[in-house]
Amino acid sequence: MSENKTTVDSKQYIVKSEPYYEAVGDEITLYEAAYNARMPMILKGPTGCGKSRFVEYMAWNLGKPLITIACNEDMTASDLVGRFLLDKDGTKWQDGPLTTAARIGAICYLDEVVEARQDTTVVIHPLTDHRRALPLDKKGELVEAHPDFQLVISYNPGYQSLMKDLKQSTKQRFGGLDFDYPNAKIETEIITKESGVDETTAGKLVQIGHRARNLKGHGLDEGISTRLLVYAGQLIAKGVAPVAACSMTMVTPLTDDPDIRDTLNAAVQTFFS
Ligand SMILES: Nc1ncnc2c1ncn2[C@@H]1O[C@H](COP(=O)(O)OP(=O)(O)OP(=O)(O)O)[C@@H](O)[C@H]1O
Numbered sequence: 001m002s003e004n005k006t007t008v009d010s011k012q013y014i015v016k017s018e019p020y021y022e023a024v025g026d027e028i029t030l031y032e033a034a035y036n037a038r039m040p041m042i043l044k045g046p047t048g049c050g051k052s053r054f055v056e057y058m059a060w061n062l063g064k065p066l067i068t069i070a071c072n073e074d075m076t077a078s079d080l081v082g083r084f085l086l087d088k089d090g091t092k093w094q095d096g097p098l099t100t101a102a103r104i105g106a107i108c109y110l111d112e113v114v115e116a117r118q119d120t121t122v123v124i125h126p127l128t129d130h131r132r133a134l135p136l137d138k139k140g141e142l143v144e145a146h147p148d149f150q151l152v153i154s155y156n157p158g159y160q161s162l163m164k165d166l167k168q169s170t171k172q173r174f175g176g177l178d179f180d181y182p183n184a185k186i187e188t189e190i191i192t193k194e195s196g197v198d199e200t201t202a203g204k205l206v207q208i209g210h211r212a213r214n215l216k217g218h219g220l221d222e223g224i225s226t227r228l229l230v231y232a233g234q235l236i237a238k239g240v241a242p243v244a245a246c247s248m249t250m251v252t253p254l255t256d257d258p259d260i261r262d263t264l265n266a267a268v269q270t271f272f273s
C-alpha cells in the first residue's frame with residue numbers, strides 16, 4: 001500500500017479575477033466577520049438569487065481558495081472525504097474535496113447540502129465545531145483543518161420538503177445569512193451588467209419577474225430567478241426578439257401548466273409588444 005502524499009497546489013483553487021457581485025445589504029461585512037471567526041455559514045435563499053456568486057466573490061475578496069461541491073442524494077461520505085483507489089502499484093488513498101479543502105485552508109462550499117443523505121452530512125460535524133478536524137476512518141488519519149479553512153453550505157428553504165431537512169445537530173453548527181431576489185433597482189443593475197441589455201429593457205424584465213414571483217404558491221413552486229432574468233437579457237442582447245427570449249427563459253422552463261403559461265405570456269406581452 002503506497003502512502004499518498006500528493007500535495008495539492010492551493011493556487012488552482014484561487015478565484016483569479018473579481019467576480020461581479022452587487023451587494024444587497026450588509027452581507028459582505030457580516031460574512032467577513034463570520035469568516036474571521038471561522039464560523040461555518042449557511043446561506044439560505046431561493047434558486048438563482050446570488051448565493052454561489054456571493055461565495056465566489058467573498059473567496060476572491062478574502063484571497064482564499066474556494067472548493068465547491070454540488071451535493072446530491074447519491075453522494076456518499078467517501079465522495080466527500082476520500083477513498084482508496086487501485087492503481088498499478090497497489091492501493092492509493094485519494095483525498096476527497098472536503099479533505100483537500102481542510103488541508104489547504106480553502107473555503108469549502110457545499111451547494112444544496114439538503115440533497116445529501118443525513119449519514120453523508122454528518123461527516124462535516126467534527127469540522128464544524130471546536131475540533132476543526134476530519135477523521136479519515138478508512139485511512140486511520142485525523143486531518144486537522146488548516147487555520148484558513150471554513151465551511152459554507154447553501155439551502156433553499158422553498159421547495160425542500162420536510163423529509164429533506166437538515167438535522168438540528170447539523171443546523172446548530174452554523175451561522176446563517178438570508179438571501180432573496182434583490183430589489184428592483186439592484187436587480188435591474190445586475191441584469192444590465194450581466195447580460196448587456198440597456199437599462200430600460202432590464203427594467204421591463206425585472207417587472208415581468210415581479211409578476212411571476214406573485215404567482216409563487218398560486219401555480220408556481222418558485223418565482224422567476226435573477227438567473228433566468230439574466231438569461232432573457234442575454235438572448236435579447238444577442239438579437240432574439242424580446243417576446244421569444246422571454247418565453248424561452250421565463251415561461252417554458254418554469255411550468256407546463258397551460259393557464260400559468262398564458263398568465264406569464266400575458267405579462268410578457270404587457271411589456272414587450
Ligand atoms: N447580487 C448579485 N450580483 C451579481 N449577480 C447576481 C447577483 N444575484 C444574482 N446574480 C446573477 O444571478 C445568477 C445566479 O446566481 P447564483 O448562481 O449565485 O444563484 P444561487 O443562489 O447560487 O442559485 P442556486 O440555489 O440555484 O444554486 C448569477 O450567475 C448572476 O448572473
Ligand SMILES: [Mg+2]
Nearest residue numbers: 051052053111
Ligand atoms: Mg448556487
